[in-house]
Amino acid sequence: MEHMWTREIFWNVGADKKIVVYCLAVIALGFFSYGIYRRYFLWRKVSRNKGRISFDALGKRVRSLIIDGLFQRRLLREYYPGLMHAFILWGFFVLFLGTLTIALQEDITSPLMGVSFLKGYFYLLYKLTLNIAGLLAMAGILMALVRRYIIRPDRLSRSAEQGVILIWILIILVTGFMLEGLRIYSLKNSWEVWSIGGWIVSEILSRLNAQDFSVLYLHKVLWWAHLIISFGFLAYIPFSRLIHLVTSPANIFINAPTSQAVLSPIVNFDASGSFGVSTVKDFTPRQIFDFDACTQCGRCQDNCPAYISEKPLSPKKVIEELKARWLETGELMKEGNGVEGKRGGENDGLLDEDVIWSCTLCMACAESCPVYISSFEKIMELRRSLVLMKSTFFPEIATFFRDVETFGDTFGRGRAFREDWAIGIDVKKISDGNQADILYWVGCQGTFHDRNNLIAGTLAQLFKAAGADFGILGKEEYCCGDPMRRIGNEYLFQKTAQRNIELLGRLNFNKIVTYCPHCFNTLKNEYPQFGAHFDVIHYTEFLRDLIRAGNLKITKNMEKRVAYHDPCYLARANDIYNVPREILKSIPGMRLVEPERAKRKTFCCGAGGGHMWMREIPGKKMNEVRVKEIMNGQPEIITTSCPYCLIMFEDGVKSLGLEGIKCLDVCEIIRDAL
Amino acid sequence: MKVIVFVKQIKYVYAQTGIDPKQNFIGPDDIVHIMNPLDELALEETLRVKEKHRDTEIVVISLGDGFAEDGLRKCLSMGADRAIHIYDADYGKLDAWMTAMVLAYSIRNQEFKLIFCGRRAIDDNGGLVGPYIAEILRIPHVSRVVKLEIDGGRSKVLVHRAVERGNREVMECTVPALFTIEKGINIPRYPTLPGILRAQKQVIQRMEIRDLELPLKSFGPALNLTETISLSNPKPKKRSGGLADATVSASDRLRLMMGGGDTETKGDSTLVEGSTDNVLSEIERVFRESGILPE
Amino acid sequence: MTMHRDVWVLLEAEDKKIKSSSVALIDEGRRLAVQLGGGLTAVFLGQTVEGMDHLVGTHGASNLYFIHDETLHQYAPELYERLLTQLLLGKKPYLVMAAATSLGSDLMPRVAAKLKAPLVSNCVEIRVGEDMKFIKPVQNGRLHATVVCKAPGTKMATVDPDVLTIAKEENQPKIAEVTEMRPDTEGDRLSIRVTGFLKADHRTIDISEAEIIVAIGRGVGSEENFKIIQEFADRIGAAIGGTRPAVDAGILPFERQIGQTGKAVSPKLIIMCGISGAMEFTKGIENARTKVAINMDRQSRVFKSVDLGIVDDLNRVIPQIIEHIDAMADEEKGQ
Ligand SMILES: Cc1cc2nc3c(=O)[nH]c(=O)nc-3n(C[C@H](O)[C@H](O)[C@H](O)COP(=O)(O)OP(=O)(O)OC[C@H]3O[C@@H](n4cnc5c(N)ncnc54)[C@H](O)[C@@H]3O)c2cc1C
Ligand code: SF4
């Protein structure tokens, strides 16, 4: 009897109670809205800056919302917590849709059109789906409870609120199933076996031989309890961590198109201005929203090389602490008791300086955050304030700034020595009257470091061997500005960038090939902020093209175990990780071993973010941590395509006392294989 | 309380990659314009004085050509209150004495408490201008100051003066006085961005030498007491080991380039190894030259 | 014209002995006096030094002006200035020289200003010819400038003590004629008062200020070996600095790290023990004057930029050097 397969919506409670339900719903929504409204004040008003949400790149935003929001792509990179969260999310999402469907029938189609569609096969499917969803959600909750309270990993804090939330959800689910079970038990329709959860409850009840009367009574009580608990839950959302139900997807939407590889420029250098962030009020509303979108999942911390190297930095704590500062300030502002400069408002101790200087700007935190929060962006703002406003930093950094200002390079050697690395190689110089197809941007490391300048030379020789038409800037080359920018000296960076852009704009070439991934990223992704769009490629891409085109012929066998380390600014920032692997694999006999963290998930060598010129902050040496990790694959050669990484690994290999392990640049391996 | 700092913008020869022996192998790329590092320390010290004595006015004065303005702007960005540029189109021709005359007369009629200079400029390696200024102004001076404190009543200054082997003489000096600052006294600050931006807009007062009412009938390099007549490359030190690439002389650089860029140049002499007597006599020589052992 | 071509040298004492740089200056003065055809006079302000007349005479000065008074036992800039100026005004020598020590470099400009005499500081060579030529390093020692005196009258110069060496040849024992002067300093109203003297402890001095540094690297190996380094440093009054590995190993605190991410040092002498001379390290010693390296690896990069390279195991060489120093010290005492 197909048409029988449905149910009375207000069974046992009475349709006349509908009005009460709706009143309760309005109250719950009222709380919810009020909560969101209060939050909105905090999101928008604490910041001194006006922020507007931009809607450009809408496609990308929506895509990320679906992929990372609904389908939980970033979360599912880790199985247990990923599935756990996805179960809860998907379960609730489906249950929510189910409730909406009922509302649709009861309040729109049925009264207005006399159509009830929750019946027949559709109803059975509907029931089955909802039941599965409920069971999944329950499984997720149980997994979550186990994870947080039994096997708790280091990155999770033991929070009472989280427990309350989990139990609350569990109660909603359990009462839901019980209601269904009680109803099935008293109606005794065999087809309701499709409502698996409810059926199980009803089976239990029949084993217990429950009395009809008490069943009906219990159902009534539970029905109201379930309703109130559920509405209560709704009302609780904006007052708890549950707000991430709103903020996280919103944040994905807001931040999805932001590239982590570029830092936002300071646009107006005005003497009366304030640069960087010294109080929470200096953050933009978007940045503040990040604080609220953070779910404290700890993935950033798990992937942060500084944290793993036991430096005093955790990107998760950074967000947590800033959030606390923001809430403090916001509450005080609400009370309106003249908070300017009071607790939470003042800069000192927004974060410890050691925390701020521990970051290597490797972007791993932002890469791993499921809701697109960038911790290092906030750290950068604080650095800017330290450097530009307060001028407090290690003395060796002051030396570094002076070196660049006086000599135009990060080594403080000077333009007179800029062409020394090329002595004996005979490289053309690009100048006003002298053009070339390729401009080979050597970079300060390749120019001056006594190990890396050999690699710069090897590259030039490879280009020559392949017959490429290339030239260098020679003495006119200058620091690209990356380290200054990432230490926080935006002003010096922009002056440098402008100088280079002016020069490059004047010259004739088609493409820029860089040795260093940092120069690469800066020229390619950051100079466009100042109106300069050059066609920039990394040397690995160039070599790959030359090999593919047959201009470089690999002839030798190399029976070696080789581990390739992905430089952050190549792999994570620019998605170049298959290219160097392709090059290496083109050498017969070579066995490529992958470090545990590779490609976009790579682990910083320790030199980024200005650390090449900074003392080691207490903790383990980051390069040693990475070298150890790479050595797990027992390679004979560690190779990379970044001058910074190479120095760090040579240093690490030496300090770990690893005998016979060679550190080579990819191009050196190619040279040996020709 | 007015404090004067004399600063010098120098043309620092940091390399010799030129090819012309007549120019001592100094090429156009071998020079950078920098503020004399010790003058920067002198300015930093006045800034620290100002931090303690809020009513301090810091006036920086530089004699020089157009480049002097860069140095003065840097001083302003670090926190100096006023800058005066005494313009000398022919900069570099005056000797220490005439320079001191100009600088001293530029402040002769001003009420100042303290004057700071760097102990020496790294370009001409003189160390004379500061003391000469003090003598011309008839005020006391202390050289090689590595620590300075103004006494509460502001009638005297307590200083440490660096002498040999890191030792220090402790002195008291009445004001007004001049101090020449030695390295080690402080680490100069890096200007803040608002400082840099402010300094770009600040006006640098410009003076001409002829406006200074020098007690001289004529003026110019003709009145110099000393004159540099030529520059040359020093004879290479005796080295046992080989030459650093950083300090390779011009002729060696040429050789180096011919030789294909191998930086492993070996000097004329070799390393000492094996024979202990040889080692000991070499080290003894070095010790004696460095004043560790009596000569 | 060659009437008054006398050369004067200013002497300094330390620990009741004439400083060796002063003795060497007398030798230099004699060399110039011979070429100029004038006499050599020494002048000394301070406390009596035993056998001074003999020492000065033997090295070639025929006269010694010895100005002494309680107030002069310690360097008092203004008194020294007044007394020396008065003396020179009366005697009008052709050339006055002092070593470019903390005292010489302070006193000479004072006197030169008073006399309006041309003064060339930090000379490394003085040539006698038609004009006297004073050679001095400029541009951080990269170049040498040749300076002449344009003003008539007494010429003055300070001479870099590090280039002054005591003449090897045997001198005839001779006694200089001493003119003792006891000035009246009662009436002097001094603006500068010397109130004390702080002796530096080479163990605690900041390495960026140290004149002598023993720098250690990974090659020193262990804390055990460090003892011998400490002993060595104590013998020669050196501050100890080191490379990053030495700091990482906990042998030295971070304040003693030299290099790109540590401190830049500018000592007169640095002795590098068990250091490979990595670029990150050498960035910190660019301004060191004399560099010595002890390393067992002949190929080590460190040898590329040193004045003296010793290829040997530091655990072998350093004890020998210590022994040698002790032996020499005993010899000194024995004399
Ligand atoms: C980002 C970064 C920043 C850095 N900053 C600095 C810095 O500021 N300062 C710094 O110093 N380093 C710095 N380093 C480290 C630098 O790269 C070198 O690794 C370091 O300077 C090498 O130190 P070392 O010479 O002591 O050790 P090693 O290179 O291991 O050299 C030891 C030497 O001792 C010799 N030796 C061993 N035993 C003996 C013996 N018994 N007798 C004689 N000789 C012996 C060996 O032959 C070898 O040459 C930095 C590195 C990085 C990556
Ligand atoms: S950028 Fe890298 S080092 Fe900095 S907080 Fe993020 S993960 Fe940690």
Ligand code: SF4
């Ligand atoms: S910032 Fe992102 S990754 Fe880090 S704890 Fe918050 S939500 Fe998780």
